[in-house]
Amino acid sequence: MTLAVVLATEAVASGSTPTAGLTLPGGGPVVARVLAQLQSLDVADRRVIARPEFAETLRENGCEVVESKGLADDLREIARVARSAREPMLIVHGDVVAHREVFARLVYNSKAPASAVVARVPVDDDHLTRPLLRIGKGRIRSAGSPYHQVTDPNAVFRGVVRVSEEETATLAQVAEKLADLADKPDGFTKISPIRHLWQDPEDTGDAEIEQADGDYQSALATTPITGDDAAALLVVGLVRSGVKVTGRGNSVLLCERVLDQTQADAAQRAVDAVNEDNVRLSTAVKSNDGFFTTYAVSTYSRYIARWAGKRGWTPNFVTAISMAISVVAAYFFSTGQRWGMILGGVSLYFAFVFDCVDGQLARYTRQFSTLGAWLDATFDRAKEYTVFGGLAAGSTAAAIGSSVHGGDVWFLAVTAITAQTCRHMVDFAFGASKRRLPPEPIPIVPLGRPDDRVLDEPEPTKSRPKGSGLSHLAVWLSARSEKVRVFHWFKKMIVLPIGERFALIALTAMFFNARVTFIALLTWGSVAAFYTVAGRILRSLTQPRSVAVQK
Amino acid sequence: MSTVLPGMSSAGDPPTPANAPVPDAELAYHGSRLVAYRDDGPIAHALGRLTKGQLPPLLPLLVAGIVTAILLVAGVNGQTSPAVFAPVLVLLLAGPGSTHPHSGRLDWLVPPLMRAIEYGYLATLGFAHGVSKPLVYAFLFVLAYHHYDTVYRTRQRLWPAKWVFVAGLGWEGRMLIAAVATILGKLPVVLAVLGVYFLLLFGIESVYTWVRTGTGKGVMVNLEDEEEAGS
Numbered sequence: 001m002t003l004a005v006v007l008a009t010e011a012v013a014s015g016s017t018p019t020a021g022l023t024l025p026g027g028g029p030v031v032a033r034v035l036a037q038l039q040s041l042d043v044a045d046r047r048v049i050a051r052p053e054f055a056e057t058l059r060e061n062g063c064e065v066v067e068s069k070g071l072a073d074d075l076r077e078i079a080r081v082a083r084s085a086r087e088p089m090l091i092v093h094g095d096v097v098a099h100r101e102v103f104a105r106l107v108y109n110s111k112a113p114a115s116a117v118v119a120r121v122p123v124d125d126d127h128l129t130r131p132l133l134r135i136g137k138g139r140i141r142s143a144g145s146p147y148h149q150v151t152d153p154n155a156v157f158r159g160v161v162r163v164s165e166e167e168t169a170t171l172a173q174v175a176e177k178l179a180d181l182a183d184k185p186d187g188f189t190k191i192s193p194i195r196h197l198w199q200d201p202e203d204t205g206d207a208e209i210e211q212a213d214g215d216y217q218s219a220l221a222t223t224p225i226t227g228d229d230a231a232a233l234l235v236v237g238l239v240r241s242g243v244k245v246t247g248r249g250n251s252v253l254l255c256e257r258v259l260d261q262t263q264a265d266a267a268q269r270a271v272d273a274v275n276e277d278n279v280r281l282s283t284a285v286k287s288n289d290g291f292f293t294t295y296a297v298s299t300y301s302r303y304i305a306r307w308a309g310k311r312g313w314t315p316n317f318v319t320a321i322s323m324a325i326s327v328v329a330a331y332f333f334s335t336g337q338r339w340g341m342i343l344g345g346v347s348l349y350f351a352f353v354f355d356c357v358d359g360q361l362a363r364y365t366r367q368f369s370t371l372g373a374w375l376d377a378t379f380d381r382a383k384e385y386t387v388f389g390g391l392a393a394g395s396t397a398a399a400i401g402s403s404v405h406g407g408d409v410w411f412l413a414v415t416a417i418t419a420q421t422c423r424h425m426v427d428f429a430f431g432a433s434k435r436r437l438p439p440e441p442i443p444i445v446p447l448g449r450p451d452d453r454v455l456d457e458p459e460p461t462k463s464r465p466k467g468s469g470l471s472h473l474a475v476w477l478s479a480r481s482e483k484v485r486v487f488h489w490f491k492k493m494i495v496l497p498i499g500e501r502f503a504l505i506a507l508t509a510m511f512f513n514a515r516v517t518f519i520a521l522l523t524w525g526s527v528a529a530f531y532t533v534a535g536r537i538l539r540s541l542t543q544p545r546s547v548a549v550q551k
Numbered sequence: 552m553s554t555v556l557p558g559m560s561s562a563g564d565p566p567t568p569a570n571a572p573v574p575d576a577e578l579a580y581h582g583s584r585l586v587a588y589r590d591d592g593p594i595a596h597a598l599g600r601l602t603k604g605q606l607p608p609l610l611p612l613l614v615a616g617i618v619t620a621i622l623l624v625a626g627v628n629g630q631t632s633p634a635v636f637a638p639v640l641v642l643l644l645a646g647p648g649s650t651h652p653h654s655g656r657l658d659w660l661v662p663p664l665m666r667a668i669e670y671g672y673l674a675t676l677g678f679a680h681g682v683s684k685p686l687v688y689a690f691l692f693v694l695a696y697h698h699y700d701t702v703y704r705t706r707q708r709l710w711p712a713k714w715v716f717v718a719g720l721g722w723e724g725r726m727l728i729a730a731v732a733t734i735l736g737k738l739p740v741v742l743a744v745l746g747v748y749f750l751l752l753f754g755i756e757s758v759y760t761w762v763r764t765g766t767g768k769g770v771m772v773n774l775e776d777e778e779e780a781g782s
Contacts, residue, residue: 370707370709370764371761371762373703373706373707374703374704374707374761377703378700378703381695381696381699382696388688389685389688389689389692392684392685393685410684410685410687410688411678411684413688414674414678414684414687414688414691417688417691417692417695418666418670418671418674418691421666421691421698421699422663422666422667422670424699424702425663425666425698425702426659426660428588428662429585429588429659429660429661429663430659432584432588432659433658433659533660536659537657540656540659543656
């Protein structure tokens with residue numbers, strides 16, 4: 001459950017109507033749609049804050065409105081709500097036109113202490129219409145408002161921020177402090193929004209953001225914000241209080257404030273131009289899968305996932321189907337006949353397809369469960385090792401002299417299960433041993449301070465090995481080679497990921513016999529083991545010798 | 552037994568705020584995962600308590616691996632061939648390190664090495680002493696299930712109960728029993744009985760635990776972190 005505060009405090013330039021009351025083509029004011037979208041996402045508690053002169057218009061549209069005379073009152077009302085909130089809070093401008101999916105991701109998929117919807121756009125000094133941000137190392141490092149300058153900005157704020165349950169108390173404090181500053185005549189000082197220091201326009205930080213494009217976008221964000229922007233100030237407040245605020249953005253989905261009728265029309269067209277379901281489906285496909293999975297399975301498995309989702313299948317049901325198919329594959333392999341080997345290979349391929357479908361279905365329909373995560377992982381292993389058993393049994397069962405007969409390969413099957421388990425243990429143990437020190441805290445900056453100079457860092461160094469010695473060089477080389485596509489896929493394939501393993505088993509079994517399958521697995525697996533273990537030993541040696549923080 | 556799984560206490564703790572400098576619990580939690588992956592039994596753990604966690608685990612284990620390989624090569628076929636003494640040596644070398652926090656830079660090599668020694672030893676002994684080959688495979692299948700299950704649980708912060716590690720006898724218990732069975736000439740029947748026992752123990756306990764907790768809300772785990780090899 002989430003609680004939403006909707007701000008309808010901005011007026012169109014003529015001053016007579018709220019921007020939240022702008023009419024969208026196809027009917028209804030902007031704010032009504034925002035509220036409807038939130039309602040459809042189980043955001044039961046929705047409060048609208050508006051200026052008294054607009055309150056009537058909004059009430060006519062069926063909103064329950066809290067009247068507020070100015071910025072300080074807006075902030076105090078938010079502080080009041082935040083103090084008693086026992087759930088995550090969304091703070092949304094009432095004039096935001098967004099795809100429902102933007103809100104859905106914030107409501108259902110957000111785990112960060114706080115997240116702001118942002119866009120990575122080129123910051124043009126002459127058209128600074130939106131609050132600026134600097135994003136780096138996975139968080140917003142500096143945030144802007146009319147009273148807060150940002151050094152070397154690389155993104156803009158799009159008017160929506162989510163604060164987790166744990167941080168609502170901080171939100172209340174921050175809102176209270178900002179309200180006090182807004183009340184004082186000299187509390188806030190206007191300042192030029194931008195300052196250039198080391199600006200590298202290519203530096204997007206490591207935010208998951210790309211530049212929005214599309215024909216309609218040029219009409220958007222052209223009008224500057226003139227009214228009070230409590231949401232932007234709260235982002236400033238949270239960031240400057242040391243809260244980790246992450247920037248969430250998307251190159252396809254729209255989320256933009258509309259400040260006049262032209263923009264409202266353009267925004268609606270931009271929304272209509274995108275098929276939200278397709279966006280959801282393509283993000284349900286993991287982005288870092290292996291080569292075989294990406295090109296021979298994920299190209300179409302998403303449509304099976306969508307079909308399964310429409311039929312109401314659960315991910316666990318799909319996992320069970322996949323397991324059942326691989327048991328069938330193991331049975332076919334154990335027949336010791338050529339037709340059995342071919343059918344077994346084909347079945348194994350489809351077992352793998354459904355193995356990908358279950359995860360995609362889970363992400364597409366947002367059905368995650370502890371049991372599901374376990375079933376998926378455990379059955380992946382069970383499938384593979386069951387098939388090993390089937391292959392070994394078939395090799396012995398096959399008629400002597402037939403091309404399927406590989407002799408007694410149980411020894412190879414035992415070697416393969418041992419080697420594969422050890423390789424997995426390397427992955428698990430290496431993953432578990434990574435030192436996850438909390439991110440370096442960013443300095444706390446007083447809210448009344450207009451500039452953010454205390455955050456200045458020395459000029460960023462160009463990429464080159466950090467330390468000296470073989471291990472540092474290897475880590476640097478590894479990072480550099482990621483940028484070349486061929487190397488990227490080579491590095492993915494050399495470790496023999498699950499897709500490649502299943503393909504290798506299926507193909508060698510179909511065309512040769514179990515002996516060839518096991519020898520191929522063991523050969524490729526040895527190369528993979530050498531590559532990963534050597535690489536990780538070198539990587540570990542670049543780490544500091546002892547655990548950094550011990551009291 | 553209190554230090555078998557130091558992470559157990561931290562499993563239910565609320566997540567620490569991002570800006571609070573309290574990484575100790577988190578670090579201990581990750582180190583303790585490595586300790587859980589070792590799958591020590593009661594004897595190895597008793598040896599570990601003697602050293603009070605002061606002995607680094609990796610180097611003695613490497614030596615144990617080499618010693619095991621040499622003994623297996625030196626002779627495995629007879630009832631009293633050199634290989635039957637390997638478990639005692641491995642236990643003496645690797646057991647005392649079981650209580651170490653596994654905080655060294657390369658200590659992630661310990662769990663895979665442990666599995667290589669254990670599986671390799673049991674399989675070689677089984678093949679040399681007339682155990683049915685599919686049975687050897689099935690036996691390793693059951694052990695692998697347990698070891699994967701431990702990993703997948705800790706990822707969801709559901710720690711296996713201590714008694715499971717005791718009842719599972721640990722790597723040292725399984726290797727010692729196999730060696731004694733070899734000396735007595737009863738390895739095939741002992742492996743069959745143990746296999747069924749472990750199948751029931753690990754299978755029922757794990758399915759029971761998972762189904763019981765499965766209805767709870769899922770933790771979205773960042774598996775990418777741990778599966779650089781694409782699983």
